Amino acid sequence: DAKTTQPPSMDCAEGRAANLPCNHSTISGNEYVYWYRQIHSQGPQYIIHGLKNNETNEMASLIITEDRKSSTLILPHATLRDTAVYYCIVRAPQRTGNQFYFGTGTSLTVIP
């Protein structure tokens, strides 16, 4: 599975959009981009995933560049409860196993 690169930390003002970048320059054609977050040592929580097209759900939007070498997770109106570590993961569907390889992620702090 392709490796990802994320900034170690970011700050965002409460109420503003939080844009979290992820670089995955070695991604291959059948690999999806997933985002999870982990709030203060709880179990990670799924946010969103995508392959080529931009995706949106009730939590966030995922923007994937046309060459698929990078993506951005957007939290449209960050709240204090969005303070967490955000993990960007790329992986291909596999017949066996559901391995997700987590890196160290981006620690997002939402500032009042």
Next chain:
Amino acid sequence: NAGVTQTPKFQVLKTGQSMTLQCAQDMNHEYMSWYRQDPGMGLRLIHYSVGAGITDQGEVPNGYNVSRSTTEDFPLRLLSAAPSQTSVYFCASTRGLAGGKGSYNEQFFGPGTRLTVL
């Protein structure tokens, strides 16, 4: 649904002791995994299972055993605990193949077990 449950929440062991971390899910998910998370680090996969009776190794399997006799349960055994196994352990489950559309992609994580080995 209770989701993914893990017991115990906290455990302290002495070097050389053995114990089993319990994980159960009530969502009828096929796929289950065990991860460990060391301070300041991301999660690393220990073992996983694609269904009852089938298990395989992840990134860091040494020192751990697993079995999957039922769909619901996926216990993790430490045969002879070492201080290097001090960590937070998370269990996760997924309904199906982790790719493609829909909720087949979402991993549900338990609350974790905080293990200290002295």
